[in-house]
Amino acid sequence: MNDNGRPRRIDGPLPPIVQLEGISxxxxxxxxxxxxxxxxxxxxxxxxxxxxxxxxTTLLKVILxxxxxxxxxxxxxxxxxxxxxxxxxxxxxxxxxxxxxFPVTVEQVVLMGRHREMGWLxxxxxxxxxxxxxxxxxxxxxxxANRQIRALSGGEQQRVFLARALISRPRLLILxxxxxxxxxxxxxxxxxxxxxxxxxxxxxxxxxxxxxSVARHLPWVICFNRTIAAQxxxxxxxxxxxxxRTYNYEMVVVRQDGLLLIADxxxxxxxxxxxxxxxxxxxxxxI
Amino acid sequence: xxxxxxxxxxxxxVLRNMSYIGHGLSHSVFGGAVVSYVMNWNFYVxxxxxxxxxxxxxxSVAKRKKIGADAVIGxxxxxxxxxxxxLISRVRKFTRNFEAALFGNILGVTTEDLIVIAxxxxxxxxxxxxxxxQLLFTTFDPEVAKVYxxxxxxxxxxxxLVLAATIVVSMQVLGVMLIVAAxxxxxxxxRLLTHxxxxxxxxxxxxGVLCGVGGMYISFxxxxxxxxxxxxxxxxxxAAAAAYDSLRRAVVRPLPVPVAPALGHEHSHQHGDxxxxxxxxxxxxxxxxxxxxxxxxxxxxxxxxxxxxxxxTRRVRVVVDGMTCSYCARAxxxxxxxxxxxxAVRVDFPSxxxxxxxxxxxxxxxxxxxxxxxxxxxxxx
Numbered sequence: 019m020n021d022n023g024r025p026r027r028i029d030g031p032l033p034p035i036v037q038l039e040g041i042s043x044x045x046x047x048x049x050x051x052x053x054x055x056x057x058x059x060x061x062x063x064x065x066x067x068x069x070x071x072x073x074x075t076t077l078l079k080v081i082l083x084x085x086x087x088x089x090x091x092x093x094x095x096x097x098x099x100x101x102x103x104x105x106x107x108x109x110x111x112x113x114x115x116x117x118x119x120f121p122v123t124v125e126q127v128v129l130m131g132r133h134r135e136m137g138w139l140x141x142x143x144x145x146x147x148x149x150x151x152x153x154x155x156x157x158x159x160x161x162x163a164n165r166q167i168r169a170l171s172g173g174e175q176q177r178v179f180l181a182r183a184l185i186s187r188p189r190l191l192i193l194x195x196x197x198x199x200x201x202x203x204x205x206x207x208x209x210x211x212x213x214x215x216x217x218x219x220x221x222x223x224x225x226x227x228x229x230x231s232v233a234r235h236l237p238w239v240i241c242f243n244r245t246i247a248a249q250x251x252x253x254x255x256x257x258x259x260x261x262x263r264t265y266n267y268e269m270v271v272v273r274q275d276g277l278l279l280i281a282d283x284x285x286x287x288x289x290x291x292x293x294x295x296x297x298x299x300x301x302x303x304x305i
Numbered sequence: 306x307x308x309x310x311x312x313x314x315x316x317x318x319v320l321r322n323m324s325y326i327g328h329g330l331s332h333s334v335f336g337g338a339v340v341s342y343v344m345n346w347n348f349y350v351x352x353x354x355x356x357x358x359x360x361x362x363x364x365s366v367a368k369r370k371k372i373g374a375d376a377v378i379g380x381x382x383x384x385x386x387x388x389x390x391x392l393i394s395r396v397r398k399f400t401r402n403f404e405a406a407l408f409g410n411i412l413g414v415t416t417e418d419l420i421v422i423a424x425x426x427x428x429x430x431x432x433x434x435x436x437x438x439q440l441l442f443t444t445f446d447p448e449v450a451k452v453y454x455x456x457x458x459x460x461x462x463x464x465x466l467v468l469a470a471t472i473v474v475s476m477q478v479l480g481v482m483l484i485v486a487a488x489x490x491x492x493x494x495x496r497l498l499t500h501x502x503x504x505x506x507x508x509x510x511x512x513g514v515l516c517g518v519g520g521m522y523i524s525f526x527x528x529x530x531x532x533x534x535x536x537x538x539x540x541x542x543x544a545a546a547a548a549y550d551s552l553r554r555a556v557v558r559p560l561p562v563p564v565a566p567a568l569g570h571e572h573s574h575q576h577g578d579x580x581x582x583x584x585x586x587x588x589x590x591x592x593x594x595x596x597x598x599x600x601x602x603x604x605x606x607x608x609x610x611x612x613x614x615x616x617x618t619r620r621v622r623v624v625v626d627g628m629t630c631s632y633c634a635r636a637x638x639x640x641x642x643x644x645x646x647x648x649a650v651r652v653d654f655p656s657x658x659x660x661x662x663x664x665x666x667x668x669x670x671x672x673x674x675x676x677x678x679x680x681x682x683x684x685x686x
Binding site for chain 2: 082084102103105107109111115116117120121122123126127129130131133134136138140141164165166186206210213214217234235275276277
């Protein structure tokens with residue numbers, strides 16, 4: 019984020035904002051991944067794709083510093099991450115992890131993201147509220163400020179948590195499946211919103227299952243399945259070969275008019291091929 | 306007073322799904338009370354310390370996740386309670402004190418007790434006042450709270466301390482068996498009445514006081530056990546609130562139709578910077594069209610009404626960079642179409658070109674380029 023609010027130009031190589039070196043981590047003696055090296059340049063808008071259980075969320079949590087790592091070092095914005103998130107990082111968790119019955123209003127949730135700037139009084143100042151309401155206004159959900167968080171649609175709920183992350187003006191924004199559970203139009207809307215933020219200088223890392231949206235909206239993609247299978251421009255990286263390898267499942271990529279369309283193999287759903295795929299899976303070691 | 310602190314603490318207990326911990330802890334504290342009696346320690350110091358340590362023990366064992374928190378509470382607190390029972394059976398010196406500890410006895414409360422209760426109430430209120438935002442955040446979303454720099458462990462410990470202190474001082478009035486009701490009921494009742502966290506805290510404290518005073522009043526007149534009467538009174542209040550809540554739901558209330566939630570895709574191309582909202586005041590007037598107009602793409606939204614008809618029409622082709630889908634093309638179309646003097650515009654996504662028809666001299670290529678830039682894209686020469 020630079021001072022005049024103009025989009026940052028990408029001229030030549032920028033220093034990495036996220037640097038992972040030799041990261042291994044796991045839960046309860048079960049390794050999730052080992053020896054990951056990853057460098058994400060400042061100003062990038064990147065998506066991490068991969069099958070369920072491939073460790074995408076864990077990778078994000080490593081960057082955030084809320085998962086214990088067995089080996090390796092994590093550096094974010096020039097600071098070593100050791101059990102504590104570097105300031106200037108915004109995080110939007112998976113929407114399913116939110117406790118929707120919790121009695122808080124939209125505005126109260128958004129102000130949580132600002133608690134460090136708010137002084138020690140329990141209630142927000144007029145200035146705090148103004149900042150929160152302005153932000154909600156820009157995200158088009160100001161009219162819901164006093165609603166309980168459950169009383170909103172999926173896309174609106176997503177924007178509430180985006181607002182909580184944005185209110186502290188992060189340089190790096192990390193989103194876990196921001197396009198899950200919303201319709202196509204809302205998905206586009208969210209990805210465009212993020213792309214606009216990116217032009218304003220915020221580095222964005224998100225995970226998603228929606229390969230077609232990634233191909234359309236994101237300039238950079240990381241294919242991840244316990245290891246980095248490939249990374250680069252989706253137009254180069256999204257090939258049948260790489261995706262089938264990442265997902266351990268047959269995928270077809272159609273190219274037309276400069277657009278990519280990703281689908282599973284035409285006969286992947288039939289009984290026979292499903293069975294053979296499973297047998298192959300059994301023989302093969304997980305990637 | 307006891308009602309007030311219990312109401313305050315109860316909010317967090319209920320929202321953290323920790324009701325059982327309150328119940329368990331009161332049993333655990335009983336063990337501590339007996340030990341401190343036998344050892345001739347001060348009741349508050351002994352029982353308080355014991356309760357605090359139990360709370361910490363539960364917290365740390367429960368964090369390992371392998372055993373559920375409820376199982377850990379069951380083990381720690383009943384063991385602690387059992388210590389108390391064993392000691393009593395060995396020493397065989399039942400005094401009024403223990404009966405009070407089990408069932409509560411408001412008449413046995415001394416001035417010294419009152420001072421301690423007041424002290425704990427002030428301390429608890431102070432801790433919650435200072436840690437209010439952090440407590441709310443960790444209670445709502447512990448993991449994300451950590452990301453935003455809330456020292457969760459520290460906050461949890463402070464909360465455990467406050468909880469233990471509350472239980473110890475409430476024990477004299479309410480007794481081990483009934484304390485959990487005084488903690489849980491006001492908060493649960495308030496939860497039925499509001500969705501707003503701030504209001505919830507106030508309502509819960511208020512209901513706690515109401516139940517304390519109301520229950521005491523009834524118990525005084527009926528000569529029934531104070532603790533039990535307070536709890537029964539609180540339960541009645543809860544039942545009334547629940548009845549009110551279901552009545553409110555039953556009345557068919559058409560939800561107010563929300564104002565069009567500005568979900569139109571065009572809005573992703575709002576021109577103001579999101580993070581730098583006040584940097585470009587000049588941008589704000591381009592934002593006025595908050596409601597997508599009904600014009601078809603390629604129409605002439607911003608054309609001057611009094612157009613000079615005739616041969617002044619020019620055509621310009623601009624290559625637009627940065628479009629990622631056909632929605633982007635529409636956004637560019639709209640941005641250019643708003644310029645005065647543009648009679649027609651068509652943006653083609655695959656070829657990344659914008660064909661603009663101009664009239665008069667008002668629109669320069671520079672202004673088109675600017676409009677494209679403000680929409681978040683780049684014009685290429």
